[in-house]
Amino acid sequence: MALEPEGNNRLLQDVLARPGNDACADCGNPEPDWASLTLGVFVCQACSLLHRSIPHISRVKSVQDTWDASEVELMAAMGNNAAKAKYEQKVPAFYYRPTHTDCKLLREQWIRAKYERNEFEFIEKQEPYSAGYREGFLWKRGRDNGQFLSRKFILSEREGALKYFNKQDARDPKAVMKIETLNATFQPAKIGNPCGLQITYLKDNSTRNIFVYHSDAKEMVDWFNAIRAARFHYLQVAFPGASDEELVPKLTRNFMKEGFMEKTGPKHTEGFKKRWFTMDDRRLMYFKDPLDAYARGEVFIGSKENSYTVLAGLPPSTQGYHWNHGITIVTPERKFLFACETEAEQRDWIAAFQRVINRPMRPQEYAVEAHFKHKP
Numbered sequence: 001m002a003l004e005p006e007g008n009n010r011l012l013q014d015v016l017a018r019p020g021n022d023a024c025a026d027c028g029n030p031e032p033d034w035a036s037l038t039l040g041v042f043v044c045q046a047c048s049l050l051h052r053s054i055p056h057i058s059r060v061k062s063v064q065d066t067w068d069a070s071e072v073e074l075m076a077a078m079g080n081n082a083a084k085a086k087y088e089q090k091v092p093a094f095y096y097r098p099t100h101t102d103c104k105l106l107r108e109q110w111i112r113a114k115y116e117r118n119e120f121e122f123i124e125k126q127e128p129y130s131a132g133y134r135e136g137f138l139w140k141r142g143r144d145n146g147q148f149l150s151r152k153f154i155l156s157e158r159e160g161a162l163k164y165f166n167k168q169d170a171r172d173p174k175a176v177m178k179i180e181t182l183n184a185t186f187q188p189a190k191i192g193n194p195c196g197l198q199i200t201y202l203k204d205n206s207t208r209n210i211f212v213y214h215s216d217a218k219e220m221v222d223w224f225n226a227i228r229a230a231r232f233h234y235l236q237v238a239f240p241g242a243s244d245e246e247l248v249p250k251l252t253r254n255f256m257k258e259g260f261m262e263k264t265g266p267k268h269t270e271g272f273k274k275r276w277f278t279m280d281d282r283r284l285m286y287f288k289d290p291l292d293a294y295a296r297g298e299v300f301i302g303s304k305e306n307s308y309t310v311l312a313g314l315p316p317s318t319q320g321y322h323w324n325h326g327i328t329i330v331t332p333e334r335k336f337l338f339a340c341e342t343e344a345e346q347r348d349w350i351a352a353f354q355r356v357i358n359r360p361m362r363p364q365e366y367a368v369e370a371h372f373k374h375k376p
């Protein structure tokens, strides 16, 4: 006897309750409420929209919809764990797996890499980010004029560097960025391009930024994963015996928080100036413009054991006009005063500072602290 539609939907709930089906197959978000009938995976709504962009591969349906018996059987026959075993069988350890909060580019390319290009079933398809060498042209934002110009980039694991060239036939690179200090993070909103990637590196112990994009989304994500591969192989040599689980979180860092605050100088009488702040682990950097090449200054934030504290509010003697919601960071040398426009911003910034203050310092962080120049 054929089941009523409600019966099929009850059976579908049983399939959803199976191990692996409780989180989105693509971003890990809990309680997925969409399914791909052709791939046999349960996904969240945001990922289901990305599946719609590959209709030749994936046909999606809400779990709230009316299901017939054959569709439920299809889902029961695959499911997220079996799909993972098939489509993610050869994902390199360094390859970035996006989460729900990542930009659309990363989430969409992950889905396309798995199901459309089958990159993780055939390792020869991983050559663009696995070969240890990559070259090509990227649009790079000019340091002072803000104009994007096409520049040749070379990533070489052998040389331990990412380089770019200003002129097509130039022999000497315009910049050599050591893989050791390189970080890459997608910043589409800040850069104003859906494929916008921010690359930071240290030169003479201060942070430099470059902003690049490629018009082809796959190319940009390939560059990103090639940088991660180079970082991975560098760290494997630098920390012999460290496990993949220890190294993978170090490949690239997203910033803990970014946004505008006001700050005043060391005498606290200079008046408050609005600056763009970036919190990169223990380094709080500030810029006049979010897309500046160099930080105007940096504040190192150590741990509470080393006499670093963060307080809501400003000292009573604080002068001058400023935003309403103050923050005071006390370091062994001086107090840093900041002002936020809203209470929510103040709360978020304090939480970010508190996270690093509560964490004990690692040995190598003492070296960073010692080198640090607190600029006014």
Ligand SMILES: [Zn+2]
Residues within 6 Å of the ligand: 024, 025, 026, 027, 028, 029, 043, 044, 045, 046, 047, 048, 100
């Ligand atoms: Zn998802």
